[in-house]
Amino acid sequence: MLPALLLLLGAAVLRGADTLPDQNLLLLPPVNLTIVVAGLARALLRWAPHPDQVRQNVTVDYHVRIHGPQEDEYETRSTVSTCVAPLHQGLSASVRAIVRDHGRLQAASRWVSAELEPPPGPPGTAAVNLTCTTNTAAGDGTHAARYQVSLHCAWRAGEAAPADTQYFLYYRFGAETHECREYSRDSLQRNIACWFPRTSIHSKRRDRLAVLVNGSSRLTAIRPLDRLFALHAIDQVNPPRNVTAEVQGARLSIEWQKPVSAFPSHCFDYEVQISDTGKAYVQTEKRTVNAFTSVIDNSSRYCVQARATVSTTCRAAGLWSSWSPPFCLGSDAQKPSSKQLLMALPAAVCFALLVCSLVCRGCHLWTRLFPPVPTPSSNLGDLLAMSYEKAGSQDTETVVISYVDEPAAETLEHTEF
Template sequence: MIMAPALLILLWAMVIPRADLLPDKKSLLLPPVNFTIKVTGLAQVLLRWEPNPDQEPKDVELGYHVRINAPQEDDYETRNTESKCVTVLHQGFSASVQTIPWNGDSLLASNWVSAELKAPPGSPGTSIVNLTCTTNTTLNNYNPLRPYQVSLYCTWLVGRDAPEDTQYFLYYRYGSSTEECQEYRKDTLKRNIACWFPRTFISGRGSDSLAVHANGSSKHATIKPFDQLFALHATDRVNPPVNVTAEIEGTRLSIQWEKPISAFPNHCFEYEVKIYNTRKNYFQTEKMTTNTFISIIDDISKYSVQVRAAVSSVCRQMGFWSEWSQPVYVGNDDQKPSTEWFLIVLMATICFIVLIFTLICKIGHLWTRLFPPVPAPKNSIKDFFLMVSPERTVSSETEIEVISYVEEPGLETLEDSVF
């Protein structure tokens, strides 16, 4: 009986610590403090906060859940107390953050704290519209340490409600570098509608977003700014392959080329070869990853060969195909038309001369003089009958005359007396 109370006391002592570990209001994590949003560049903000100094217990490993509310919803987790965000800002920006247990502890996440940036001022319908930008890689002859340089070309339209005296100004940011446009193209009202950066800080093999910002000024309205982000694979205008050559050996057409002018190496490109048979009006298109191609062809035709390129997904996200290279012509069909036409003209000339000569001969009876008829060979049977017929005729006439003399005796007596 004495042991029973002792066992109850021990069980109670073991239950009390476990009850302390159950979550209650004190086990809720506390939200961060001093949450701020700061613009650090074109279309770029820095979110910063601090851990709550009253957070208990102190040995808990904390993390943070960040939620972007506007302009486009997004959320992610981090252990840092600051975060960089790249997004358009002309519509304002809003974000929230809360404290979370990082190692999956049973502690509950804290409440949210929020901050926002107001949209910049400006009259509706005055900002630029239809902004498009393209990049292109060229050889850099000024810096041997950087053999390639990237140019940038952007175009846009004037806002539908922008006053006629509106003037726009364009900027770009890539990484930590920002530049303002110096070469504009204008419309009939002298308003900037396009910009050209012959050299930029954009990396030919980069993966960062390209931020473009345009603002404006007018005496009659506040021009609303505009931001837009571009992925480089979507703006890159890949150059066509260079040094395209084609050669025919019998029925084998061999095509070779070199990679486009680009910072990407050879293995980063895909190619398309287009072969056009000019005689049969037939196209053949083939895809490949090497810079050579061999095809079996008709050796009596003329061919046009073109090649284009694109950066493959091996090195970055797939973009657009380049323009086709200049056509290279190969084959023997280019000599056949002239030979055929010569034969046609020659035959037509001969026929014409023969026709004219025939007409002249017919009119002047020259044909019979030049070519008299050839006598037919003798026919013995026919000649015999022709010779017999006259003799029989003469004999009949003689017989008639003799008979006449017999019928007139008086005339015969007279003739005798004369002699």
């Protein structure tokens, strides 16, 4: 019995030794590494094992390192690898062969490298400031098209682009690539924005959106521009629907429905804003459910609004929606406050005085109520004659008094009655 156990133990040790990598194992680097464009913002890397590599009882993996435009590294057992990255600045990568034992690196070859040259075109001719947003709308009601995602992108023409440059936009999501059909143009009739009312984008998937803007000109080559967008970073969430409020005594109850979105109800966070219009007071609350109750002064007028964002439990943090239209209730609008009355009283008094002044001026009431007081002349020499009538029994006698200025003295001449 004991000899048999020793034989079995020895066989097991020999089998284990055969599976261990040779400490003197020499790994040769891969050969024929190439990088080619395989689609919009997608490159294909290919290589082959070294033909002189000695076959041993080990598993050879490959360590891939992307140097630019975005650094990345990973391991694979295949000799073909797809790299998703912007390619308008070219791409460089390196590959080496490795052997691991229980996660620990046991042997590695030297690196081999290759480069993908940037597309042709002078600097400054490519489009700049490329931005994109997505939005979800209700579909045709069928289960397959319950929601429809639109896409809007905008950019500016490059500073060195000739005046006859024309730009064109393409997007890729998953395996599907589409060309824009609806453009907006600048004053030189160059395309500077694109609108896709319907796309193949699925907002719940984690694929990145690839967008390419290339161009053409009769004078020079136009360098393309491509970018990758994470959907959560560009998705413009719709505001909550059917926001309603009700006052019961001193309690304000607010309810709403989830936004139009492919995400279910539990995937949203909300903010509720309550505005007291009479006191210029705003209260903001965060909620994970579509209802909220607050204690209020029921003699005031209130307006409520809500906005939403997709929760981090369902995808990475993204944008908040715009606020929903305000829903107002209460009677404070018919009860002006004392502050409003104090502000309105001086204005009313000034307006009444202005009206009275205009009426009096138009009807000459000031002249009738306050006639002007006559004043004597300051120069007696300007008074040439003064006459008055003396009433008699039958005739009227006239007396004329004349004043003559003399250098030495003043003489008064008169006639007798």
